[in-house]
Amino acid sequence: MASNSEFEHEDFELDDFKKETKKCFQKMIKIKNNRFLVVDEEGLKFKERNKEQCKADDCRFNIQVYRNNDIDRPRGSAVILSVTSPCKQTYMVCCEKNGDQKAVSAKPLEQPLPDQIGSSKHEAVFFMELIPGTSQYRFNSSLWCSWYLSFEDGPEAALMKLVLRKVHKDVDENCSMDLLTC
Secondary structure: OOOHHHOOEOOEOOOOEEEEEEEEEEEEEEEOOOEEEEEEOOEEEEEEOOOOHHHOHHHOEEEEEEEEOOOOOOOOEEEEEEEEOOOOOEEEEEEEEEOOEEEEEEEEOOOOOOOEEOOOOOOOEEEEEEOOOOOOEEEEEOOOOOEEEEEEEOOOOOOEEEEEEEOOOOOOHHHOEEEEEO
């Protein structure tokens, strides 16, 4: 019988996420109709933006990659998404549970992103998956398998909300997002 040490990487326990220090990039997250994911005092939403408005920090997401050795997890890179609001507060995109509802929120980041996460599930870790045959991505929650970042109509016609949605089929257009260079 093989010992656990044969399967473990140095400084990397089974089911951990470890920050890849040289793999952090900044992207804008865009969906249909030229709408970009932004953060403000009300949270995360998609807003129509022109080229000049896209230069603002509130739509420039840092995508920090984490190394993951859990072979039972879906394909894709483990990432944490963070963004700075107009009031200079940094937030990370997190899954949360409100009663029996699963949701997504912008959680204030009080300290730097963790170097290591000692679990295979975390509120802020998503698996960034390239959608086959496209240049688009989707983000699968590490906390709840098959729950993806998605968008739906907001209270105003011009607004779309970022939500967490259970996906039962391979491709859901409302989970497809473009990552654009800032």
